[in-house]
Amino acid sequence: MKGKIFTKVIFSLFMMMFGFSRLLFATDFNQACRVLKAERPVSGSFIQKRFIAASGRTLKASGVFTAGSKEILWETQKPFKNTLKITAEKIIQTDAKGNSLILDGKENQTFALISKMMATLFSGNQKELEEYFEVSFSEGEKDSWIMQLKPKDSSISSVMDLIELCGNDRFMTSMKSLQKNGDYLLYEFQNQNEK
DSSP, rough: OOOHHHHHHHHHHHHHHHOOOOOOOOOSSHHHHOOOSOSEEEEEEEEEEETTTTTTTEEEEEEEEEEOSEEEEEEEESOOOOEEEEEEEEEEEEEETTTTEEEEEEOOOHHHHHHHHHHHHTOOOOOHHHHEEEEEEEEEEESSSSEEEEEEHHHHHHTEEEEEEEEOSSEEEEEEEEEESSEEEEEEEEEEEEE
C-alpha cells in the first residue's frame, strides 16, 4: 500500500510542480526549463496503466484530475473509487468507504526531499534541476518533446529508475515512471482544459 502511495506521490508532485502548464514548444532543455511553471489550474481525464514485470500483467485504471500549483486532486473512478489529494504539506488518500490515510510531510524525510526536488522543477532552474536529476531532453515528432529524469538521490533511485515526461506545445501528454524491478506506471492525459 505504501509503495503505491509513494509512486503516486512522486508522480503527483511532478504534476503539481509542472502544473500541467501550458507549454510553449520547447526546442531545447533551457527553453523547457523556462516554460515548466504552473500558470493556471488544469483539469482533465487520465488513464493509468501499471505494468507488473513479475506477472507480465497490466492493470488499468481511469479517472479525472485537477492540478494547480498548490494542490492536486486525483479521482480514480474505475475500477475502484479512490481520491488522492496532494498539497505541499500533506497527502490524503480516501477510499470508496471514506477511510482516509494521511501522510504528513513533516514526519517523513523522503517526502520532504521529494518536495524539495519538485520545488526545483517549479522554479525552472536548470542548475538545481540537474543537481537532483540526470536529465536528457529531446524533440519528439510533430512539435512534441521528451524529458527523461534519472534521480540522483539514492533513496529515490533505489525505488525509481527513470521518469519520462512527454508533452506537446500546450500540455504534458504522458508520464512514465520506471521502477528498478521492471515495473512501470504510465499515465496518459486527455481532455485537458485550463481553468
